[in-house]
Every structure is written in structure tokens, then in C-alpha cells.
Amino acid sequence: MKSRPSAQVFRPRSNALVVVFGAFMVVVVAGTATAVILYANSAFVTGVGETLQQPVPFSHQHHVAELGIDCRYCHADVDRSAVAGVPPTSTCMSCHSQLWTHAQMLEPVRKSLERDEPLRWNRVHDLADYVYFNHAAHVNNGVGCESCHGRVDRMPLARQVQPLTMSWCLDCHRNPGPNLRPEQAITAMGFDAAAVDSHALLERYGIQVDRLSDCSVCHR
């Protein structure tokens, strides 16, 4: 078929328009992307710093810093189960049947034991249901409580300090060394990770770093 020369559709100044439009689109796309990323990582979405209403205003600061109770007294299964274990009412009452036995604040705890109805705590650290986090795997491999939960010894009410996003998890899974500590310091608060030899710890715990970013380590 014979082609017929057609009239010029675009005039030369269209070139400039294209450049301006292109630049505008780049700005829009980059701006949108930045906004989405900033939003997704904002405390509003991740819940960092948020304090939730709890049935009993339990103070980690008081129990950990002032009384010096080890994390594992209450979270007893943390080194052998996927879940750390929120203590049963009976654990609270092991002390509070002797101490502060009439405190108004502890009324729900006494009621729980009396009526055999569990306390219902609001979850502070909430991972997506498709993430299979395992506490035992972490605390047995040198990851301290503090690394994820922050300075609970300074928290009158528990709050989330880390974003718990996948990129935050992966930061450590790709380079766990800086977050490792020796066994005796797992529950310590204010531990200085820079003071220990992370290579030696990686070696000692037998951590195969190249396997830690496999999808199925967390997603099953």
C-alpha cells in the first residue's frame, strides 16, 4: 500500500511541552511514592509509641527497674516456645496474694482468679498473621528482649518502640551481628552491643546469615 505524506501533527514547541510534562510526571510519581513510603512507615501506621488502654495499668518500669524481676519470671516460655507467654493470673497472684492485697488497681486480677475468667490484655506488638515469629529462636540465638521491645524498664505502660515492618526485620536478618549479645545478657536492659565481638557471637550461635532472608523463615 502506498503511503501518503501526512501533515505535521505536532509543532516544534511541543518538544518543550513534553519535557515539562515529563518532569511534572516524575515529580508526581516520586512525590506519591515518597508520600506512600513515609505514610507506611509513620507511627500512625506502625503504631510506634502508641499506648493502649489495659485492664490493669501494669508498669514494666516498676517491676523491672525498681523491683529487678527478670523478664522470664512472667514471660516464662520465651526460651522454649514461639510465644513469650503473657503470664497467667496465678503468676500475678504469686506476689499479689501477699502484697497490695487490697489495692484498687489490682481488683481485675483478683476478680479474674476468683471467677476463673482470664484477663483480656490489648496486644501492643501485633505482627501480621502471615508472619510466624518465634521468640525461642531469637532469644536462644543472642537477640535480646531489648532489641525489639526497647527499654521496657523505662515504660510505665508498655508501648511499641520499633516499627515491626518487614524492612526493619530484614535489616537484622541480613546483618544480625550488631544486635547479638551473650547468653547472660539476653534480658539485660541498656546493653551496649558495640562492646562485644559480633563475629565471635555469630560463630558461637552458629547463625547461617545467608539463610536468614529466605521467605519461609517467617512466611509459611
Place this chain on the structure above:
Amino acid sequence: MSRVLSLEELQASLAVSGSGPRYWRSLDELAGREGFGELLREEFPRLAPLWEQSVDRRGVLKLMAAGLALAGLGACSRPAEEIVPYVNIPDGQTPGRARHYATSLFVNGHAHGVIAKTLEGRPVKLEGNPDHPATLGACDSWTQAALLGLYDPDRSRTPRFRDQVSTTGALLDALLPRRKHWDRTGGEGLAFVLGDRNSPSEQARLRALRARWPAARWFGHDADGRRQAMQGADQLFGRPLQPVHDLSDADVIISLDADLLASEPGFLAHARHFAAGRRAGAAGAAMNRLFVAEAAPTVTGAAADHRLAVAADGIDALARSLAQALGLEVPATGLPASSAGRAAGWIKAAATDLAAAQRPVIIAGAQQSPAVHALALAMNARLGALGRSLRLREPDGLVTEPLQNLNKAIADQTVDSLILLDANPVYDAPGDLNFSETFRTVPFRLHWGPYVDETARLCHWHVPATHDLESWGDARAHDGSVGLIQPLIEPMYQGRTALQMLALLDTGQEREARGLLSDYWRDTAALSGGFDAAWQRWLTAGVVAEARPDFVSARPLADWAERLPEPAPERDGLLLQFRLHPTVFDGRHANNGWLQELPAPITKQTWGNAVQIAPATAARLKLADGDVVRLSLAERALESPVLIVPGHPPDALSLTLGHGRTAAGRVGNGVGVNAARLRRAAAPWFTGAAAIRRTGAAEPLALTQNHHLMEGRELIRSADVATYRQDPGFAQEPPPDKSLYPEPSPRARSALPQWGMSIDLNTCIGCNACVTACQAENNIPVVGADEVARGHEMHWIRIDRYYEGEPDAPRMAFQPVPCMHCENAPCEYVCPVEATQHSSDGLNEMVYNRCVGTRYCSQNCPYKVRRFNWFDYSNQAALATPAAANNPDVTVRSRGVMEKCTYCVQRIRSAEIEADISDLPLADGDVVTACQQTCPTQAIHFGDVADPDSAVSRAKAQPRDYGLLTHLNTRPRTTYLAGLRNPAPTLANGDDDGHSQDDSESPA
């Protein structure tokens, strides 16, 4: 549906086949018919209707706008979640860690020992108990699916009176005057109908009731025909005895219509022992040989070295001829004309083998007549098998009358009170009894059972039964061993255990379930030590070691052969055979979605039954798959679609029981037709004089048969033992050509371990246990009949069934196909969002939360093992698995997500973490996949392929090892061990079933 196929067409197509065995999967494929390939070339056939309902542009825009608005709303706040700890933590409980308990379940009336896994008091998975002699650590689909039965929302919840909610207190009040009356009259007018539960403590209670009310009558509901075996023993030995077969080390096994590998009592142990004999053959020792004569194809027939299709009424003649060939003097009859030639060869070969056998065993099917059982037992006795591979036990339980006597007693008005325990005769009584009509005339009817079923609806009183997983009780296995049933969970509803129900009848009082059981055992067991220690031991092991079965010895009567009934005259016309359904059995599992959707092993039919018919008979009657026919017998008739089954005996029709329920529950109601309507009480399992007529209608069948065709490549490989001995590497093929270019992948994987699987086709019997185990472990949804018909079934492991040889007498073979976990996985390259990736330990991972549902991976998968969630199956109303039954270690997938076999990655990871915590290296066998754990024949090996000493590496090092489609350079981690057959030398030229014996695959 397809047109009628002529036999000539099929044979012509076979004639052009080349050398070596040529496998085919369906008759359409065999004929290579036009349109067939087109149907299959689509990845999921019959997809088109989904697209045909077009949406206009306005509709799309509206939906998009609404979707956007709603998506915004949904993101307004994070969903709040609660943590609810214990008040007092139960002893030994660690939240998040599973506990395991040994218990027993009734599987079709017999005990199967299980280890139940519970999480925070919630049973989530059942496995076989290795210490239980009847299960040997294996499991079956029924046991696996019992978990779903526990959480079935349709279970009966409260006692009922005249279809209204009531209480046991009210029942006790109602019973009080009656019990007084029975005490006065010795139970005059009282009748019991007993289900097939075999429990020592319940039987003791029943005996006590019988002693208390001696005039009461006892009827047994013989669901699977087991009564006939005892009647056979009665004919031979002069007293009813229960045969217990033992296939361990058996070298020649004869089945006379017995599905001994998949449904006869003790089938798990039989399958395990049969597989051991197969494995020994592969390892160089002598291989056992299985002869099967059967009336409809079963997995046992598929596993046979010599399978003979004989209509059910011809088995008697066959048994007589075989007995004669073994030198027994029995009145003989001619072999059925239709299969006389083949039968003669089969008998000759079987007799020759039996004469030379070290440890032979002959088993007659439960549905066969007492005469066949007597003949089989006599042959065993003749061959010296008594006391070795065949032992005899006194019958368990009460002697009961058959159901037709009850019908007569009701009609004669000698029964005024009827108590039914775990029986549903209104549904499954033979149609000629017209049972539901007679039943209604009984003035007092009481039913105890797990569902408000057809019978319960017609009863005045109904008491719900507890599920075995919430009961205290005991259960006896086929071999007489006894295991305790302990509850894994508090009864969810107001159910009563069997012992509680019997105690209620006996004492008129409610008793605590555990006390009833322990009282029985305290009184019964003669213990040297204390009872409490023994009780703990039994609960821990799951088996009552002290309750050893008493085997008795018996000798055939001198004149037994004379008392055999006259052989039936040659039949003309069609024989109608009633078979137990391979998944829903006699209908008791009808409300179980896992079992309804489980493809029947041979026909691959789900969700319903069909009239099974041989290809030749179908051609003669001009019937095609799905044609609805009207079956009539005397004045009763029913309509059902037809399914053409290669290997079915000609001039016979098979219809399975267990479907057509009207009060099963939301899953089982209205699925298929109730074959019991055509049954005759006098001849419950097969009957002549059936008429068949085409109605002209057609009905789609939910088959999984033709889906996922592998385009006729050599996917399944097998050989004779003789060929294998000469050429052990017969299944090998040359490695794919080396590429000129450097291969980017598989990238070197240094991490240890490297996971792989090996499946032994020599021992796989295609029983489907792995499919249900996988479904239970991996939260696989049930999709329903329509979706299966569209090819949307979700099973992560499918069992491909292949035929080889002529359509009227084919050989059958099975091949389980899970994900191959290719090292060079084609699916991984095409995923645009990297939702499927390779792990450093060699797993092909599927990340659901990343998947956007392009389905490219499925398109590119040469093995077609990926499954797509077209709808939100896991949450859809009718068929959704109750959330409590889900495995919390596996994500529940939603709509629009691809899924597939993960090698049970959750088990791998938890074993690794366990090893890590305990500072012990991961040992071979620490990771067991769900399919491997459940496999009755131990055909599946899984482990570290980088470790040359692991079981899986040793399996893969065998010369029979081959991979599927390895020419594509996919490098599958799942490989197969080629199947082996052990044909008898006298039949090795194929004069039994006509197919070529040149089985060797060319290694070049």
C-alpha cells in the same frame, strides 16, 4: 459430555502403539479423539463460563469506585487484637507448644490407634500410633478426616424429644416407667439395634443389659458385611469365628474380591506388610505376588500382579475352581463364560504359586457370600496357613439378628420399644424392607448417635453421641488388640459417650464418663501391679498391653463341603453390585467435606456416585460418561449418571453406597443417589435381574480424572521384576544436553541441609491417605462439586491414575504428584512480584502475602501442581473448614492467591528451631512431611539430599530413581522410584490379561 466410544475405536488406537507399556488415563485420551486435546490444553478445563458472563464498562467503573472507597475506609484503624492468658496454666502446658496424646478412633467400626496433636487443648492433627498393632504408625483418610468431623457444626448438640430440644433428665423421666416395665417382663417388646462399634467395655455393658432383660431382642446393623465371614467360618468349622489375616512375610496373596489394602478390616497393617514384601523384591530378595479377582476396580486390584475382573456372582465359581485346583473336594461349577479363558489362566497360575508358597494367604471380601468365605478359609487350612498367616478369634460382642428380622418383628407387633445405638437403618436399610414405614409404627423409639440423621428424625428421643476425640472409651482393632479412647477436648455439645448412654439405660442415672471406663478396666484386667500405674501406662501408650487377643484353633468339619449351597445358576442379564464407597463408606462420612472431595482412587470421582460400567457393556448399551440412566429392580428404581470404568467386569453394574443422604448435614445432603433403595435384604451386595434404561438426560460428573494431563510423556515407569533384575536402570534416561551457555542457575547452594523427596511407585498403592493428611496439615480448603468440575480442586498432592493395556482388563498404576521443588523452577522466573522464590535449602517457596494472583507461575509449571484460590474457599459459607480445625502454623489463604506443596515447610522450620534450641544437630528423620508420616506403605522418603547417608539419599541412589520431565532441565527435588511388577512365569506372556509384557523402558 463425550460421545459414545466404540470398543473397536479403542482397540484400533491401541494397536498402533509402539513398544513398551503405553499408559493412558481416560478412554477419551486413549482414543485420541478430536476435541479432547483442546479440552485439556487449557490449564483448567471448562474455565470458559467464568468469562462468558461479561461485565459492562459502567459496571467495572462502579465496582472500582466502590472498591477504592471501601479500601480507604478499611485502612482507618488497625484491627485491635487481644491477648487472653490462662488464669491457672494447666499442668505441663506451654502456650504455643503442641502436646501429643495417644488415643483410638473407630474407623468404620474398628479401632485405629492415633497420636493426636493438640494446641492449648484443641486437637489439630491426627497421626498413626506406631505402638498400635493395627495401625503401625500409619494412617488413612478416614482417620485424618475425623478431625474435621469433630468440628462439624452439623453435629447433634442437645438431646431431642419429638424434634424439640430436650434434656437427659426428661429422657430419664420418660424411661423410668419403661425400665420398670422391662424389669417386670424381662424386656418383653424391647429391641436394640447396634451399630458396628467394637468396644470391650460397651460389650460388657450390653451383656449386662441382656442378662437383665433376657426377653429383649438384639439386632445388628451389618454395614460392611462382616457377618458373612463368621457365617463362612460357621460353615467350615461348625462355629462362628473371626478370621484375622496377617500379611507379614506372605509370599503369595490371593484376594477374592477383598479390598484388603484400603478398606477391609486391618487394611493399614495389610498395606504395610504387603509393601514390605514389595520392597524386599526391589532390594534383591524374592518379591511377594498378589492375585486379585474383583468385581469392581479397587486399589487392591491396581496393586495386583494378576488382576481378574469377575462379576461378584462369579467369585463363588472362581473360589470353587481354585479350591479344586488345590485338591479340595468341593462341588464345582463352570467358570462364568464371559471371563472363562482369563479365569482359567488366573486359577492355574494362582494354584501353582500357592502350592509352592512358604506363607500363602487367601482372603475373601467381606461382601462375598458365606460360601466364598468358607472356601477361602478351607483353602488356607489346606495350605497350612491356619495359625500362621490366618488366625481365628472368637467373635466379639453380642450375637445379633439381621435387620430383616426386626422388620418382621415390628410388623408382627412384638416390638414396642426400639433403642438404636449408632445405627442409621432408616437411611441404609435395604429398600425392599420399606424400613422407614415399619419403623414409624414402633410406639417408643430412642436413638443415640452423632447426628440428627434420617433415623434420629423419625425417633421420639435422640441423645447426641460424643465424638471419639471427646470421649472416654475403648476400642478393639480387627486383630483383637484393644486401645483406650481418651478425650482431647471437653465435649463441645451435650453429647454422651456410649458407656454413659448404656449406663443411663441400665441404672437410670447419669454417670461420669471416665469413671465408667476405669471401673470396667479395674474389674476386668488381671494386673500384677496396681491399677493406677497400668491405667497411666495404657493412656500413654494408647494400647492396653494386657488385653491380648485370644486366638483359637479350629479344624474344618469333615462334611463341610457337602453343606456348601448349590452353586447359583448362570445368570443372564445384568448383575447389580453394591459396593462400599471408598471415601464416605456406607454414608457415615457423608457430611465430611474432605472425604466428599477426595477423588475415589480409581474413578477419580468426587462429590457423588455413579453407575460404574465396563467399556464393552457401555458400548453395547450405547452409554457415555454422564448419561443418566434409570436402574430398576422389581418395583424400585433410581436415576443416576453412568461412569465408564475400564477394568470393570462386563455385564455388571456397580453402584456405591453412602450417598443420597437427606439428613447428613449441610455438606452431605443431596449428594449422589442412595443405592440402598435398590438393595434386597436377602441379597444385599449383588443381585441379578436389574434393568437399565437411558433417560436421555446427562449430568456432569465432578471428576478430577482428565485434568492436568501430562501429554502422554513417559511419566510413570515400571517393569517386571525379571526385566529389573537384568537391567536395574531401566527407568533411567540420558541427562539433558549441556547448554553452550553458562547456566545462571541453579545457583550454588551451600547451605545445609538440602531438602528432597523420593516416592516409591513400587509400594505406592494410591490409597489417598497422603491427600487427606496434606489437607489436614496445610489448611487446604474444600471447594465443592461445581468447582471440582471446573478443575479448581485445591489438593496439593494429587494421585494420578494410569491405565495400561486393554480397556476391558487394564493394569492400573498410581503416581502421587506434589510440587517437584525444581532446582531450576520455571515458576520462579515468571513471577512478576517475586512471590515464589527459592530458599537456600532448596525449597520452592510460595509467599502468599506477596502473591497478586497473575497465575503466570501455574501457567509455566510443567507439572501443574500449583493451585489457585479462585474464590475465598477458606471462608465461604457452606463448605469452609471450621477455624478451630485449622493448623495454626500454616497461613489460611484467601481469594486470589496461588498455593502449592511446601514440603511442609512449617515442620521443617519448627524442627530446625527445636534442634537449634536444644543445641543438637538436625538428625535424619527429624523432619517428616505430613504425607510421609501418614503413608501406610512408607512409600515416601523425605530428608537431606546433601547427606549421602540419609534415607532419602539412599532411596535416590537406587537405579530405579527417575525424575519427571527432566529433559526440561528443571532438576526436580522430588523424584520417583520406578514401579515393579511380579507376574507369574506361567502368565508372563500375557495370556491372563492380554497386555504386552515387554515392560522395559529403553535406557538409551
